[in-house]
Amino acid sequence: xxxxxxxxxxxxxxxxxxxxxxxxxxxxxxxxxxxxxxxxxxxxxxxxxxxxxxxxxxxxxxxxxxxxxxxxxxxxxxxxxxxxxxxxxxxxxxxxxxxxxxxxxxxxxxxxxxxxxxxxxxxxxxxxxxxxxxxxxxxxxxxxxxxxxxxxxxxxxxxxx
Amino acid sequence: xxxxxxxxxxxxxxxxxxxxxxxxxxxxxxxxxxxxxxxxxxxxxxxxxxxxxxxxxxxxxxxxxxxxxxxxxxxxxxxxxxxxxxxxxxxxxxxxxxxxxxxxxxxxxxxxxxxxxxxxxxxxxxxxxxxxxxxxxxxxxxxxxxxxxxxxxxxxxxxxxxxxxxxxxxxxxxxxxxxxxxxxxxxxxxxxxxxxxxxxxxxxxxxxxxxxxxxxxxxxxxxxxxxxxxxxxxxxxxxxxxxxxxxxxxxxxxxxxxxxxxxxxxxxxxxxxxxxxxxxxxxxxxxxxxxxxxxxxxxxxxxxxxxxxxxxxxxxxxxxxxxxxxxxxxxxxxxxxxxxxxxxxxxxxxxxxxxxxxxxxxxxxxxxxxxxxxxxxxxxxxxxxxxxxxxxxxxxxxxxxxxxxxxxx
Amino acid sequence: xxxxxxxxxxxxxxxxxxxxxxxxxxxxxxxxxxxxxxxxxxxxxxxxxxxxxxxxxxxxxxxxxxxxxxxxxxxxxxxxxxxxxxxxxxxxxxxxxxxxxxxxxxxxxxxxxxxxxxxxxxxxxxxxxxxxxxxxxxxxxxxxxxxxxxxxxxxxxxxxxxxxxxxxx
Numbered sequence: 001x002x003x004x005x006x007x008x009x010x011x012x013x014x015x016x017x018x019x020x021x022x023x024x025x026x027x028x029x030x031x032x033x034x035x036x037x038x039x040x041x042x043x044x045x046x047x048x049x050x051x052x053x054x055x056x057x058x059x060x061x062x063x064x065x066x067x068x069x070x071x072x073x074x075x076x077x078x079x080x081x082x083x084x085x086x087x088x089x090x091x092x093x094x095x096x097x098x099x100x101x102x103x104x105x106x107x108x109x110x111x112x113x114x115x116x117x118x119x120x121x122x123x124x125x126x127x128x129x130x131x132x133x134x135x136x137x138x139x140x141x142x143x144x145x146x147x148x149x150x151x152x153x154x155x156x157x158x159x160x161x
Numbered sequence: 162x163x164x165x166x167x168x169x170x171x172x173x174x175x176x177x178x179x180x181x182x183x184x185x186x187x188x189x190x191x192x193x194x195x196x197x198x199x200x201x202x203x204x205x206x207x208x209x210x211x212x213x214x215x216x217x218x219x220x221x222x223x224x225x226x227x228x229x230x231x232x233x234x235x236x237x238x239x240x241x242x243x244x245x246x247x248x249x250x251x252x253x254x255x256x257x258x259x260x261x262x263x264x265x266x267x268x269x270x271x272x273x274x275x276x277x278x279x280x281x282x283x284x285x286x287x288x289x290x291x292x293x294x295x296x297x298x299x300x301x302x303x304x305x306x307x308x309x310x311x312x313x314x315x316x317x318x319x320x321x322x323x324x325x326x327x328x329x330x331x332x333x334x335x336x337x338x339x340x341x342x343x344x345x346x347x348x349x350x351x352x353x354x355x356x357x358x359x360x361x362x363x364x365x366x367x368x369x370x371x372x373x374x375x376x377x378x379x380x381x382x383x384x385x386x387x388x389x390x391x392x393x394x395x396x397x398x399x400x401x402x403x404x405x406x407x408x409x410x411x412x413x414x415x416x417x418x419x420x421x422x423x424x425x426x427x428x429x430x431x432x433x434x435x436x437x438x439x440x441x442x443x444x445x446x447x448x449x450x451x452x453x454x455x456x457x458x459x460x461x462x463x464x465x466x467x468x469x470x471x472x473x474x475x476x477x478x479x480x481x482x483x484x485x486x487x488x489x490x491x492x493x494x495x496x497x498x499x500x501x502x503x504x505x506x507x508x509x510x511x512x513x514x515x516x517x518x519x520x521x522x523x524x525x526x527x528x529x530x531x532x533x534x535x536x537x538x539x540x541x542x543x544x545x546x547x548x549x550x551x552x553x554x555x556x557x558x559x560x561x562x563x564x565x566x567x568x569x570x
Numbered sequence: 571x572x573x574x575x576x577x578x579x580x581x582x583x584x585x586x587x588x589x590x591x592x593x594x595x596x597x598x599x600x601x602x603x604x605x606x607x608x609x610x611x612x613x614x615x616x617x618x619x620x621x622x623x624x625x626x627x628x629x630x631x632x633x634x635x636x637x638x639x640x641x642x643x644x645x646x647x648x649x650x651x652x653x654x655x656x657x658x659x660x661x662x663x664x665x666x667x668x669x670x671x672x673x674x675x676x677x678x679x680x681x682x683x684x685x686x687x688x689x690x691x692x693x694x695x696x697x698x699x700x701x702x703x704x705x706x707x708x709x710x711x712x713x714x715x716x717x718x719x720x721x722x723x724x725x726x727x728x729x730x731x732x733x734x735x736x737x738x739x
Binding site for chain 1: 192193194195196200201221222223224225226227229230241242245248249292296307308311312314315318328329330565566569
């Protein structure tokens with residue numbers, strides 16, 4: 001505080017390293033294209049012009065897991081798809097976060113049967129659950145902003161294990 | 162949790178050519194997660210350099226077990242799952258289900274409900290073609306089309322939300338009619354759509370139809386003749402682009418389609434460009450049907466009076482004892498359908514969407530099978546993709562217009 | 571019944587034996603399983619170019635016939651629809667394939683093998699299509715459980731929580 005007062009309006013801000021890193025992480029988080037079913041259409045709508053997600057830093061969706069840091073599991077995960085999901089999650093570099101979008105990814109949704117994994121948290125650890133069938137694009141954006149708040153509160157030591 | 166099975170060439174000996182076994186060609190996995198496969202479709206490509214020698218689709222990554230799950234629920238509760246099969250044609254799925262149940266129990270539908278069903282089904286067809294246009298143009302690297310199409314789509318989703326409260330999975334069309342009457346703003350919103358959309362479709366045509374890049378990438382690619390289409394069970398715009406004029410709305414009409422005057426666009430070349438033109442023209446014809454339906458929208462009830470199968474309106478429940486008992490029995494036990502088996506088909510934006518419904522006299526469907534069009538349309542992919550480049554394969558997959566929820570059910 | 575369908579139906583009944591029935595306008599003909607390939611060939615020759623649907627129904631616990639396989643044909647040229655039903659016994663269920671006549675029967679018969687366990691003799695590539703390749707059991711049979719997971723309410727929240735597999739990183 002003392003430094004900022006003395007320097008006046010020279011365009012300098014002081015902060016902690018963790019806050020700076022968290023700020024930069026949230027401002028350019030690239031999601032991985034993982035739209036599976038109906039929620040993928042609402043995710044595409046959220047990316048399109050009407051509910052623009054690039055205002056929040058998600059300008060493009062990377063199809064490659066090695067270049068993304070957020071996985072939005074949008075849609076129902078079947079038993080055949082579950083090992084593929086886990087492998088893609090393992091291929092993402094740290095730090096990585098998972099948003100489980102929609103009812104089917106969060107808890108199995110409408111489908112309570114042999115073919116659908118009842119909640120994607122059986123396969124990958126989830127940070128934010130977004131409810132809805134499918135959730136409105138605004139609900140997805142709210143979920144993304146909730147994730148940003150979580151990331152801003154994160155410390156370095158939590159990520160490196 | 163089971164790990165992913167590695168597939169070797171030996172497992173697929175009977176499907177790949179000789180050259181793969183000798184190691185001359187490469188077996189490449191265009192995996193379930195891929196930006197251009199429009200969903201979780203896995204393609205095993207046998208490549209000779211950049212040319213596809215063989216293409217083996219592997220489906221089932223979105224298998225939802227809907228048919229078995231619907232056997233455990235009553236008809237009203239099972240309809241909720243019907244929306245989520247082909248998630249771009251949600252109103253069409255519930256329309257197919259409702260028509261099948263009405264055929265099984267022999268229910269009548271009032272004309273106002275039939276007209277509104279037609280309006281919503283055609284708007285859904287338009288919206289599904291918009292998503293197809295946006296995503297397949299995105300595959301061909303025309304990114305602005307994606308943004309334009311989704312902008313248009315918001316108007317249609319507003320109409321859906323106005324009627325039923327939900328943007329996509331509406332469950333608005335139920336056996337016996339509709340859930341409730343459309344609100345007063347419905348007509349103004351649809352008229353607004355009818356006023357602005359024809360110009361927008363002209364814009365898309367101006368952007369893509371005579372574009373030399375589009376012609377280069379799609380003209381003459383992925384040809385299928387009419388007989389091959391019929392032999393593969395391909396229906397819908399793919400069949401009509403190959404010269405066979407078969408549209409269930411005209412040839413086996415349902416829900417009052419025989420009253421409307423519209424053309425069925427057909428072309429003879431059967432390649433990706435012809436399918437693009439057929440779907441674009443279908444979008445215009447859909448607007449024409451909506452215009453005619455809205456102009457002749459009759460007054461009247463939107464639900465059948467047969468309260469053994471259709472819940473009575475809320476206003477009657479406080480007044481009439483029979484209405485209360487019907488309401489109670491329908492929502493706890495469900496209605497009992499007579500014993501028998503029927504097959505009923507509608508025309509979805511992808512082709513013939515059929516429902517085979519068999520009942521044993523109880524409140525639950527004994528066997529329900531969804532004949533989904535994308536399952537058969539996808540079977541023609543290996544034939545269409547022999548000897549093309551990988552970039553052309555992306556254009557061909559876009560033109561088949563598959564929705565994986567349809568394929569895997 | 572549509573007028574044009576009468577002569578075709580009569581000819582099929584005479585040649586292959588079997589009972590015809592009509593329900594709500596849908597005409598269906600029951601054909602014994604040995605004659606199905608010949609019947610499909612005849613149907614295709616009569617002008618039914620499109621195999622619309624190929625599905626099966628499980629009548630467990632009736633052992634014989636346990637399955638009914640349903641073939642749904644559409645004729646584009648004549649605008650007609652016809653159904654053939656084939657009863658299949660429960661022990662070693664099998665039918666000859668028609669994938670050389672109608673090419674979309676290829677995947678449809680794979681789906682019936684996957685979901686019901688009906689073997690199609692002569693099929694070029696009979697393996698699982700919708701379930702994972704190492705799955706055991708045939709899901710759409712009536713004696714296969716739904717796989718229903720009990721919903722967690724407050725009174726059983728903890729015990730179900732302990733049973734659920736959660737991923738740990």
